[in-house]
Amino acid sequence: MTDRTLRTTPPPAPETTAADGGPAAAQPVLTLRGVRREFDTPRGRISAVAGVDLDVRPGSVVCLVGESGCGKTTTARIAAGLTAPSGGSVLFRGRDVAAMDKRERAGFRRSVQYIHQDPYASLNPVRTVWSTVTAGLRRHRMVGGRAEARGAAAELLERVDLTPAEDYLDKYPHQMSGGQRQRVAVARALAMNPQVVIADESTSMLDVSIRVSMLNTLGRLRDELGVGFLFITHDLAVARYFAWEGEVAVMYLGRVVEHGPTPRVVGDPRHPYTRALVSAVCEPDPDLARGGERFRLRSADVPDLTDPPPGCDFHPRCPLHEAGDCDTVRPPLVRHRDRSLSCHVVTRG
C-alpha cells in the first residue's frame, strides 16, 4: 500500500548510520516513498520530481542539495503536504498522509512546519510580530485570550534569540532586518510544536554574518527539542555545517543521484554532479580558491525539462560520460560502499 509506483531504483538505504546507534537509529517521523510530481506547462509535461525516497528522523537533518529547478522545493512542498504528489506517498509516523481523515491531517499539518526562503515575502506586512507568531495557536484554539497569546509569543521569540521579546512583539515586518524577519518565521513554525521543520533555503538570503547565527539557532532546536529537519540548500558548505551528523541527498532533474552521510558525501563526493557542486563553492581563502584544479562541467546550463536527454539525465553536462551506457540507459540509484549512487561510470569502478 505504501508504494504504488513503478520504480527502477530500489529504495535507498535508510540504514545509513543505524549500526552506530546514533540518532539515525530512531524510527523516521516523516518518510517519502517513490514520490513523483508532474506539471503540465504550455510547452509540455515536465517531471519535477521523479521518484524520491527520503526518511527524516527526530533530531537529525536530511539536507536536499541541488541547483535551481532540480525539484528540491517541489519535494519539500510535497513533504509538507502543500503539494499533492502525482505518485508515491508521504508517510507521517508510518501513516500515509493521503489516507488520513480531516482530524489526522490537521495533526500532520501542525507537526510538519515549513519555513520559506524569502523572509520579505513570507510575513504578512500588516500584521504585528505577535499576531503572526500566534496565528496558528489562535486558529487551533491552543491559547485562551490575548494576554496568553502574547505571553506565548514572547516565549517563542526568546527561543529564536529575539530578545528582549517585548521589543519585538508589536513590530511590523518592515521595521525589522532580514535576519530578524526570518527568526519570526522560525518562531511561527515553532509555535505548533513541530516534529519536523522543512526549511527551504532559509538562510540563503541572509548576510553571511547572520547566516551562521541563524543556523546555530536552528541547530539548537534540532538538538534540544529533537526536531527533525528537511533542509533545502544549494550551498554544500552550509549543508556540511548544518547537517554534519545527518545525511545529504543530492538532486538532479527530479531524482536523487547521491545520498549518504554528510561528511562522506561532501568530503569525498563520488557522483560527478556532486563533485561539480563541491568544487563550485567559493572558498573564503584566496589560496584555496585559486590553487586547486576545478572539476568542470561540460555545460553550465540545465537541459530543457520538457525534453530531457536520453539515458542518464546528467550525461550532456558530465565530464566523465562514456558513450554506450550513459547516453542510453538511466543509471539506477544503487548502494555503493558507504552511500547510494546513480552513475554508471563510478559504480562500475
Next chain:
Amino acid sequence: MTDHSTTPEDTGALLSVSGVDIGYRTGRRTETTIVRDVSLDLYPGQSLALVGESGCGKTTLGLGLLRLLPRTGRISAGRILFRRKDGRRVDVRTLGKEELRRFRWNEAAMVFQGAMNAFNPVLRIEDHFTDTFRAHESGRGRRPRARILERSAELLEMLHLDPARVLRAHPHELSGGMRQRALIALALALEPQLLILDEPTTALDVLTQRAIVERLAELRERLGFSMVFITHDLGLAAELSDRVATMYAGRLIETGTTRDIFHRPRHPYTSALINSVPSVSGGRTLPESLPGGPPSLAALPPGCSFAPRCAHALDRCSRTRPEPELLQERDRGMSHAAACLRSTDTALFAEGATRD
C-alpha cells in the same frame, strides 16, 4: 590630508577617490551621512572587492562613483577623479548632464543588484543593446543597427550565451544565471574601463555563481578593465579580487591585498566576517557567528563604530575613533591599512595569521 583645493599629483590611477562623503536627505532640513570620508585608488586592471554587511554603505558608494544616487542622495564632500580613455582626468562630481551621459557606459558601467529587475520586461534583450548603444554613443561614432547586433552577439558569446536565442528573448524567458550574464555583456557593450558590480552572484545557485566568476575572470584578462565589486560573500571576494576594502558604518575600516585581508586581517570586523563563512573543505573549523547588527547610521556610537559588537574592544575604543593606520606600504594602492586601535596588537591577531 583633506585639502581638495589643488588637483593631486597624477599617480597613474584610473580612479582616485578622496575624502568622499555621501548623504541622504531624511527630512526637510536633515541629512544622514551614509558614506564617510572614503578614500581609495584603483589602478588600471585591478579588481577591488568592497565587502561588508547590508546597510554599511557599499551600494551607496558604488552608486556615488557613477553619480547614480537617487534624488534624495548627494555627494557632500570629496573628489572622484577618473582618468578617461583620452588620458584627461576629470572629477566625476563636476561633470554636467551631457558629459555624464558620455562618461557612463563609455568609461564606467554598473551591473545592478538583482538581475531579475534590471531589464525592462517588455523589451527583448536585443532592444536593450540597441538602446544602450544609441543612448551612449556620440553622434559621429554611432554605428548602424546591424553593427550593433554583431557587437552584441560577440559580447554574449564571450559570456557563453547563444546570441541567436538570447538576443530575441524577453528577460523572463532566460534563467537567472543567463540574465545576469546578459546584463554583464550589456554593461561591457561600450568597452568601459571600469565595471562596478553590485552583488553579482547573490541569489544565484553555486554552479551559476561559478560560471559567472569564471566568465568575469576571463573577460578581465581579455579586455583589461578594472573592477569594483560589492559583495557580502567573502568567498567571492577571495576568488575574484586583487584587493579588498572592508566597509563598516559608512567607512573603509581595512584595505589591503586579498592575501593580507584573508591571511592577516588586522581589524576584528574583517576577521569576524571571514570566520563566519562556512567552508566546504579542510578541517571542520566551525564558522563563528557575529552577534548583533551594524549601528544606525543616523546615530553612530562615539569612538569606533564597531566597538559595541567587538569581542576585543577596550574602554578607549568607545571614546576614540581610530584613524586608518598604515601597516604595510606598497605601491599601486596595494598597501595594507586598518582603522583599529589594536591593529598592531600581534597577540590579538595571531589566530588570524595562522589561517594560511
